[in-house]
Amino acid sequence: MAVTDGAPIPLSEPAAAAAGTSSGPRAAPARRGMTQRAQATKRKRQASNETAPAKRGNAASSLPAKKTAAKPAQRGLKGKAQKVFSRKKALAGASEKSQEQKPGVKTSSLFKNNPEIPELPRPEVKQVQEKVFSSDAFHELDLHPHLISTLNTVLNIFHMTSPSVQKQSIPALLEGRDALVRSQTGSGKTLAYCIPVVQSLQAMKTKIQRGDGPYALVLVPTRELALQSFDTFQKLLKPFTWIVPGVLMGGEKRKSEKARLRKGINILISTPGRLVDHIKSTKNIHFNRIRWLVLDEADRNRRILDLGFEKTITVILNAINAECQERQNVLLSATLTEGVTRLADISLHNPVSISVLENSFDEESSDDSDSLSDDDYDDDDDDDDDDDDDELDGFAIPEGLEQYVVLVPSKLRLVCLAAFILQKCKFETDQKLIVFFSSCELVEFHYHLFFQTLLGGAASGQLPSGGPRLTFLRLHGNMDQEERTAVFREFAQAGPGVLFCTDVAARGLDLPQVTWIVQYNAPSSAAEYIHRIGRTARIGCHGSSLLFLAPSEAEYVSSLASHKINTSEMKMDDILSVLTRDDSFQARRGGGQQPQAVGPQETQERATVLQTVFEDYVHSCEGTVAWAKRALQSFIRAYTTYPRSLKHIFHIRLLHLGHVAKSFGLRDAPQNLGGSTVKKRKVNVKRPDLRRRAQQQHLAEALRSEYASGLEAGGAKARKQSRQAEPGDELGEPSSASSSSSS
Ligand SMILES: Nc1ncnc2c1ncn2[C@@H]1O[C@H](COP(=O)(O)OP(=O)(O)OP(=O)(O)O)[C@@H](O)[C@H]1O
Numbered sequence: 191m192a193v194t195d196g197a198p199i200p201l202s203e204p205a206a207a208a209a210g211t212s213s214g215p216r217a218a219p220a221r222r223g224m225t226q227r228a229q230a231t232k233r234k235r236q237a238s239n240e241t242a243p244a245k246r247g248n249a250a251s252s253l254p255a256k257k258t259a260a261k262p263a264q265r266g267l268k269g270k271a272q273k274v275f276s277r278k279k280a281l282a283g284a285s286e287k288s289q290e291q292k293p294g295v296k297t298s299s300l301f302k303n304n305p306e307i308p309e310l311p312r313p314e315v316k317q318v319q320e321k322v323f324s325s326d327a328f329h330e331l332d333l334h335p336h337l338i339s340t341l342n343t344v345l346n347i348f349h350m351t352s353p354s355v356q357k358q359s360i361p362a363l364l365e366g367r368d369a370l371v372r373s374q375t376g377s378g379k380t381l382a383y384c385i386p387v388v389q390s391l392q393a394m395k396t397k398i399q400r401g402d403g404p405y406a407l408v409l410v411p412t413r414e415l416a417l418q419s420f421d422t423f424q425k426l427l428k429p430f431t432w433i434v435p436g437v438l439m440g441g442e443k444r445k446s447e448k449a450r451l452r453k454g455i456n457i458l459i460s461t462p463g464r465l466v467d468h469i470k471s472t473k474n475i476h477f478n479r480i481r482w483l484v485l486d487e488a489d490r491n492r493r494i495l496d497l498g499f500e501k502t503i504t505v506i507l508n509a510i511n512a513e514c515q516e517r518q519n520v521l522l523s524a525t526l527t528e529g530v531t532r533l534a535d536i537s538l539h540n541p542v543s544i545s546v547l548e549n550s551f552d553e554e555s556s557d558d559s560d561s562l563s564d565d566d567y568d569d570d571d572d573d574d575d576d577d578d579d580d581e582l583d584g585f586a587i588p589e590g591l592e593q594y595v596v597l598v599p600s601k602l603r604l605v606c607l608a609a610f611i612l613q614k615c616k617f618e619t620d621q622k623l624i625v626f627f628s629s630c631e632l633v634e635f636h637y638h639l640f641f642q643t644l645l646g647g648a649a650s651g652q653l654p655s656g657g658p659r660l661t662f663l664r665l666h667g668n669m670d671q672e673e674r675t676a677v678f679r680e681f682a683q684a685g686p687g688v689l690f691c692t693d694v695a696a697r698g699l700d701l702p703q704v705t706w707i708v709q710y711n712a713p714s715s716a717a718e719y720i721h722r723i724g725r726t727a728r729i730g731c732h733g734s735s736l737l738f739l740a741p742s743e744a745e746y747v748s749s750l751a752s753h754k755i756n757t758s759e760m761k762m763d764d765i766l767s768v769l770t771r772d773d774s775f776q777a778r779r780g781g782g783q784q785p786q787a788v789g790p791q792e793t794q795e796r797a798t799v800l801q802t803v804f805e806d807y808v809h810s811c812e813g814t815v816a817w818a819k820r821a822l823q824s825f826i827r828a829y830t831t832y833p834r835s836l837k838h839i840f841h842i843r844l845l846h847l848g849h850v851a852k853s854f855g856l857r858d859a860p861q862n863l864g865g866s867t868v869k870k871r872k873v874n875v876k877r878p879d880l881r882r883r884a885q886q887q888h889l890a891e892a893l894r895s896e897y898a899s900g901l902e903a904g905g906a907k908a909r910k911q912s913r914q915a916e917p918g919d920e921l922g923e924p925s926s927a928s929s930s931s932s933s
Pocket residue numbers: 346347348349350351356373374375376377378379380381523524697698699700724725728729
């Protein structure tokens with residue numbers, strides 16, 4: 191990785207303010223500017239009869255509360271010119287004012303009373319790996335010449351990927367077999383089914399008519415994935431214009447989808463929830479010609495079954511089975527298990543099972559693979575449904591992927607994440623990061639906090655002092671579809687930048703040139719870990735991942751190792767030491783008498799300055815404090831949803847909630863969070879039934895937006911209303927997410 195030789199970004203003013211010293215004369219205009227904007231907003235609100243925002247302590251804190259502040263980012267999303275806010279000014283305004291109002295408020299020691307960082311377990315792990323490319327060219331297959339030339343000229347693709355993906359599955363599917371395909375992330379599973387579908391449909395003796403309706407149905411778990419598969423089909427179908435692909439997904443206008451269905455869609459790509467909506471309410475949807483049923487990320491669909499979404503899948507399968515029996519079924523995922531075929535009544539006929547793993551289900555089930563039915567899995571322990579009880583022993587990992595773990599005491603998590611982002615985005619070039627969080631609220635919180643403090647309010651733009659251009663984006667299920675699509679496309683095309691997201695972006699998304707995956711909250715299963723890290727090091731490229739763990743969570747490394755996942759340790763001190771290269775975070779000393787600290791002490795001082803910037807921002811008004819507390823509650827809720835098999839590692843009792851609060855920029859101890867969280871926690875621990883229900887609810891909530899049709903009565907409106915009370919809005923949403931309804 192190249193390192194920029196640019197001078198450190200001068201942020202001495204905010205740093206000084208954060209350190210509680212003189213802010214210097216240059217802070218004043220910044221504050222004036224913000225005050226003017228705040229007044230303008232106030233006028234606008236009065237004019238539009240909007241409810242006044244929560245009382246604010248200062249002008250700077252009103253910045254994020256303004257709808258007007260959303261405009262630059264919105265423009266940025268659409269690629270137009272945008273106003274770049276000064277990070278110096280934003281920081282100086284927030285922290286200086288806060289210090290003025292609360293003299294003597296100091297950041298408590300970040301480096302004292304932390305739990306000891308244990309030695310990380312180093313289990314012996316031999317990862318399962320497979321070369322990505324085979325030497326077999328597509329033109330060796332019996333494909334239509336136009337399809338081959340499209341692959342070569344439009345997609346620039348010549349050779350099939352490894353045996354466990356295209357080389358084996360494409361010929362098997364062309365022969366008419368059903369298939370279960372499990373291969374490493376980013377190895378080309380999409381084309382593994384798209385090519386046979388297109389080849390078989392274009393070759394049909396009676397030429398397909400648009401009005402015939404669907405011949406192929408592809409179900410995918412998220413809308414972004416639906417768009418991605420649709421894009422691939424569109425490209426492959428260029429020479430076969432009579433075959434029409436179409437996509438149905440939540441968050442789009444149902445009326446226009448109905449019109450498209452009426453006109454005719456031959457290859458239908460959909461999320462399950464939206465399809466059910468149409469099955470129930472649209473007369474124009476018929477499955478009597480279905481030849482292909484593809485379930486991409488099929489094990490994710492199984493997760494939906496666990497959560498009571500069984501009806502969704504059952505309705506789809508019943509609708510298809512009622513009209514057609516003869517079809518090819520394809521199930522694919524990087525983490526597919528046999529258990530997935532419990533998926534209601536998909537009857538796989540003589541399926542070919544394709545996997546790189548020695549203990550693949552191909553060998554296990556070779557004798558009776560002709561008829562995998564529900565009955566085969568009746569013995570499974572349904573009581574354990576909050577665990578991924580049929581998770582595999584091992585997963586294939588892309589060769590070019592380096593995986594790291596860092597142990598960080600709770601108090602230091604926030605500064606450590608910020609330091610890592612600064613290191614990658616400010617001192618290295620061409621770095622594109624995806625940071626995973628466990629809930630939409632956590633994404634919103636960290637996105638806004640970093641956006642306002644580190645970027646000074648500029649959603650996309652240049653860091654001060656000529657650093658690399660940097661984009662901060664976020665993606666989660668509570669955003670409206672229009673913005674989700676815009677963010678997905680923007681990040682796909684973006685240069686350096688950071689995407690803050692939930693697991694809505696964990697599966698299947700093919701975002702080019704991602705260099706780092708950061709998991710700020712550990713995933714709830716090894717399978718989800720695999721999908722998250724799989725957003726980098728795709729199709730033979732290199733990439734890295736970093737998992738944040740608290741010292742009490744160190745054993746998770748052994749849990750990953752038991753699934754043949756190999757991690758190396760990255761030291762927290764090494765991450766934090768980047769702050770010594772950034773004089774923005776230099777502590778000011780009274781009278782300039784004392785010498786500057788050096789070595790670890792300097793790192794600690796600067797980390798404290800950075801933490802103070804966050805705390806000052808969070809404590810700049812009541813609204814921001816309440817917002818941070820809600821984010822902390824969301825973290826706690828998510829923490830209670832780890833499956834039973836991981837409870838000994840991730841148990842809320844093992845965390846020091848006062849320290850955790852610090853990682854939300856809160857100075858308060860958790861008893862100030864409000865009784866409900868603590869109460870809920872106690873109930874959850876003592877009552878497994880309630881605990882499970884809470885877990886299910888949380889997971890259902892997390893997943894609902896991914897699978898929802900967007901047509902639930904009052905759903906979007908209600909969520910919009912509830913979000914208007916959210917701090918993200920109140921604080922001045924820098925992007926368009928808050929200004930439109932969610933899906
Ligand atoms: N034979 C090939 N040669 C070169 N590139 C390919 C080939 N097949 C697919 N690709 C490209 O590889 C990338 C990853 O493919 P794809 O998204 O299908 O992977 P995947 O296995 O489905 O990943 P995931 O498990 O994360 O869903 C895509 O950009 C795709 O265009």
